[in-house]
Amino acid sequence: MAKTFERGMDIPHYKEQTEHLPVQELPQPTELIIPLKQHIGAPNRRLVSVGERVKAGQKIGDSDAAISAPVHTGLSGTVREIGSRITMTGQLEDCVVIDVDPEQEPASYTADDVSQLSTEEIRRRIREAGIVGMGGAGFPTHVKVNPPTTIDYLILNGCECEPFLTCDHRLMLEEAEEMIAGARILSKVLGGAKVIFGIEENKMDAIEVIKKKLAKEPGMEVVPLKVKYPQGAEKQLIYAATGRVVPLGKLPAEVNVVVQNVATVKAVWDAVKYRRPLTERIVTLTGPGAVQPGNYRVVIGTPLSHLLNCTGGIRSDVVRIVMGGPMTGFAQTTLDAPLVKGCGGVLALTSDLVRSSPEYLACVRCGKCVDHCPMGLYPNYIGMYGELGRYNLAKEWGALDCFECGICAYVCPSHRPIVDFVRHVKRA
Numbered sequence: 066m067a068k069t070f071e072r073g074m075d076i077p078h079y080k081e082q083t084e085h086l087p088v089q090e091l092p093q094p095t096e097l098i099i100p101l102k103q104h105i106g107a108p109n110r111r112l113v114s115v116g117e118r119v120k121a122g123q124k125i126g127d128s129d130a131a132i133s134a135p136v137h138t139g140l141s142g143t144v145r146e147i148g149s150r151i152t153m154t155g156q157l158e159d160c161v162v163i164d165v166d167p168e169q170e171p172a173s174y175t176a177d178d179v180s181q182l183s184t185e186e187i188r189r190r191i192r193e194a195g196i197v198g199m200g201g202a203g204f205p206t207h208v209k210v211n212p213p214t215t216i217d218y219l220i221l222n223g224c225e226c227e228p229f230l231t232c233d234h235r236l237m238l239e240e241a242e243e244m245i246a247g248a249r250i251l252s253k254v255l256g257g258a259k260v261i262f263g264i265e266e267n268k269m270d271a272i273e274v275i276k277k278k279l280a281k282e283p284g285m286e287v288v289p290l291k292v293k294y295p296q297g298a299e300k301q302l303i304y305a306a307t308g309r310v311v312p313l314g315k316l317p318a319e320v321n322v323v324v325q326n327v328a329t330v331k332a333v334w335d336a337v338k339y340r341r342p343l344t345e346r347i348v349t350l351t352g353p354g355a356v357q358p359g360n361y362r363v364v365i366g367t368p369l370s371h372l373l374n375c376t377g378g379i380r381s382d383v384v385r386i387v388m389g390g391p392m393t394g395f396a397q398t399t400l401d402a403p404l405v406k407g408c409g410g411v412l413a414l415t416s417d418l419v420r421s422s423p424e425y426l427a428c429v430r431c432g433k434c435v436d437h438c439p440m441g442l443y444p445n446y447i448g449m450y451g452e453l454g455r456y457n458l459a460k461e462w463g464a465l466d467c468f469e470c471g472i473c474a475y476v477c478p479s480h481r482p483i484v485d486f487v488r489h490v491k492r493a
């Protein structure tokens with residue numbers, strides 16, 4: 066029987082629209098809007114000025130802080146503006162806006178023999194390339210692969226448990242060799258950690274492809290996982306794949322495990338083998354309102370409007386555009402936000418998939434949120450104290466252990482926006 070974790074729930078997948086569609090290149094945009102901070106950690110300072118010419122692959126923002134990751138431009142052009150722009154979370158962030166050259170001279174990268182590189186050099190290249198968790202977390206990868214403890218397992222997260230998204234699925238099918246090569250590099254950096262590919266069973270083709278490629282690969286295996294949300298959350302994945310429990314408030318290294326998203330590991334290969342910075346990613350455009358749903362390779366900083374313009378726009382009955390997945394993503398109020406390192410999807414949703422009224426009712430103490438919370442929290446209390454502004458009480462009930470999977474809000478019959486309350490508590 067496929068392995069899994071406690072609680073959580075089976076929710077509709079909605080992946081059939083794009084799961085069989087190969088990755089296509091999106092035409093280059095005329096401008097890039099590149100947020101200077103696309104990671105968890107200290108903000109970057111800009112390294113370019115208005116009017117400056119920039120080359121494809123050039124670093125445009127960086128920081129001296131230990132927990133940070135630089136940003137680069139994927140296309141050449143001229144810096145038009147540096148200032149606050151709206152991003153996918155709805156927050157204003159400092160962005161470098163670049164007028165893209167219509168004719169591009171592609172950046173050239175030479176291949177190195179990775180077997181000759183020291184672990185310090187590998188970590189340095191990962192940092193220099195600006196690699197962060199591409200599953201949405203945005204934690205700098207060079208920090209994650211320099212843990213304070215020995216590591217027994219490196220788990221590659223190929224669950225993609227959010228409905229609709231298929232970008233990681235396609236990557237596992239189309240770029241499996243590079244991903245496995247990236248896993249080899251990270252295993253070496255982590256002292257020879259055993260590698261586990263955790264993949265949900267609704268991606269049997271990816272499971273088969275990777276199993277075949279690992280047949281002669283010692284120390285690597287595929288662990289098929291039950292299809293359940295949020296199977297791809299770090300602590301839930303670790304439990305399902307290894308049986309180890311990460312204590313509340315602690316990180317995976319506490320139980321000698323590191324988890325990396327599969328797209329991140331592919332980016333590690335590019336960074337270490339070719340010194341290629343993270344300037345592009347696969348994004349799934351989907352939902353019943355998308356005219357040309359598909360999996361598109363986009364340059365980081367591409368405006369959402371460009372993605373939609375190049376794919377026939379959206380149907381007239383779309384009532385909501387979401388960046389990210391439907392459970393953890395963000396509804397957009399404009400089409401101006403850029404696609405960033407941690408954004409794997411754009412959803413064009415029609416009214417049948419969207420709760421129409423923003424109003425919510427009082428908690429009726431049904432307990433459904435408690436039954437399904439994968440962290441074993443009491444979302445009802447966290448939500449109530451968050452709503453009342455009693456932040457310390459919300460914290461005592463575990464608000465900081467909530468990773469915003471959205472199940473509590475999904476099951477709540479009173480439509481209480483518990484994740485919004487949690488985010489409010491965390492900001493406070």
Ligand code: SF4
Nearest residue numbers: 438467469470471473
């Ligand atoms: S409280 Fe947090 S972790 Fe628990 S179900 Fe709600 S969003 Fe998910």
Ligand code: SF4
Nearest residue numbers: 428429431432434477
């Ligand atoms: S699911 Fe909603 S109504 Fe039920 S206990 Fe949780 S917050 Fe209250």
